[in-house]
Amino acid sequence: MVIFFEQLINGLTIGSFYALVALGYSMVYGVMKLINFAHGDLFAFGSYVGYTILVWNSGRITQIFGIWGGMAVTLLFTFMVVGIAGILVEKAAYRPVYPAGRLPLVVSALGMSIFIQNGIMAVWGPRFQAYPSESVPSVSFEIFGIHITLLKIFILIFSLLLMVIIYYIVEKTTFGAAVRAAALDRETATMLGIDIRKVIFFVFALGPALGGMAGVMNGMYYRSIQFNMGWNYGLKAFTATILGGIGNIPGAMLGGILLGIMESLFAGYFPSGGAWKDGFTFIVLILVLIWRPTGLIGEKIAEKV
């Protein structure tokens, strides 16, 4: 039972990284019908921005604001920087290609992914970088034999909070309604007076910004970051997006969390499950897609005539 709960908490933590990254994928896909392959690398970029802030002037930020204050400043700053980066990516790599159709757009996204990855390598170097231990709380405790770290709890709560906020913005506000309308049918939404540029601006700023914060939390959690880390998380988050139903905000959250839990429970219970867990998750993905081609809570999309 102890193992089960430990694995469950681990799964939730990993799952919340996936979910935050998946949100960005899903929002961009919903509005643009574009799989933003550069998204995973923006996540990695966020991780490096956070790292840079925390090691700046040998930990000045942590000295001024304390551990928790330093983390908050880092997260906030990363949110802004990666948000701006997301907008720049859209301006530089996607906007000029829109008229050419969807395929060139995907190629452009792949190119952007390679560009960001190599840019990170050129700036921060190919070696592992480690988040400084003074800047991250290292409190861990035991409840009923279950080992938990304070950081895990923080990541869980903070990610959930972010998801709730995004859910609220997208589902309950007027602007969210505009985003959803643009996702449903762009032309009609434009005709009804929705400023589509604003919506695009919004998804390309918020999606990467969330991913960037996930990157910072990932760096704090695992400590070691590397320039090519974005690829793997991008792939997993993309899987999560499809699992939950692409273009659907709650679906992305659900898909991410489910994926994380499945992975860690499988790795925990099956012999040499660690090596097979990716295979397992993809089998589950295929089965879900056979049963529900639009994902777990994806809406049925009517054929456009």
Added chain:
Amino acid sequence: MKNNKLSLMVIALGILLLSSLSWAEGSIVIGLQAPITGDYAIEGQMAKQCVEIAAELINKEGGINGQPVEIVIADDASNPKDSALAAQKLISQKVVAVIGSYGSSVTEPAADLYERNKMVSVGYGCTAVQLTMSKDRKFFFRTCGRDDSQGQFFAKFAVESMGWKRIAIMHDNQTYGKGVAEETMKYLEPYLKEGKAEVVYYDAITPKEKDYSAAITKLRETQPDVWYYTAYYPEAGLLVRQGREAGITIPFVGSNAVPNDDFVKIAGIEYAKGTLMTQEPMPQDINTPISKVFLEAYRTKFGDIPSSPWPIYAADGLFALVQAIKNANSTQSEDIANAMRSMTNAEGITGKILFTERGDRKDIPYAMYKYNEEGKLQLYQP
């Protein structure tokens, strides 16, 4: 007509002069194949620094019979695919011989290519037994030790010196990691039969992942006395950190690809301190005439001495090659290979460099090291 002939002669003479000049000045080019980028980048970059300093020292003393040694570098990016590309690059540049590479599974495809193209290569960090034992390789050598001697060292140390009874062995299913784990098992066998020890956990993790909590929980539930991890440092750092956070307090022992500064960085100094390493002597504990000069030169240039033993073996690869070329008085691969096998006068940073018939280095000692409070390795006596 006459004029033409004359100018032709002048040109011919010029070419002759030029070519003879370049021959006299021509340097002996040695390739270094190392992981300059990728997961093991720190080991490749330090190797590059060490080999360059070794070349400087050699050239200061007149090079090879007056010809300076020149190093060209090929990056194998820590993976087998790029390793083959790097090897091809060096082969097409027609270097005299090659030093490299670091990882065993990375070295393997390159060693095959060098073998096929009759080019001497000297591995500096690849310790898997199979590299010299599974195939007959005429042109492959290594200046580092072999995994079986490390496995033997750990088995004896764990049972006889420390009295650890319940042993957990974890590897990463790659050539090197699995090799050390299997060799350790082999040498633990007699103790297991006598009932002096028990292997309670023997499993592999998947390299390049971030989350090892599942494997760690499994390991914890088997209640071992010691945790021997026989693979590379990036995963080792994560394992130590996640293991300690999951409440594993037993000694962590890493094999000789674990210790370096990046391991300490990833694990964090609070978790890295106290971890043990089965290890060839570290640069600072080597006491030979060359080591003093070399480490001094390295420190002057880079501020500190190398944080892992492997780059030193890369430099030793160069010392061995240079001596072999001198002995053979030839840059033909066959002559160099024969000279490598028979030479008894090669002095490297780690002492005398002698090779066996199969290309392994003779007489490499192992020791137990421990990370101290400052994150530096110290010899450990139980």
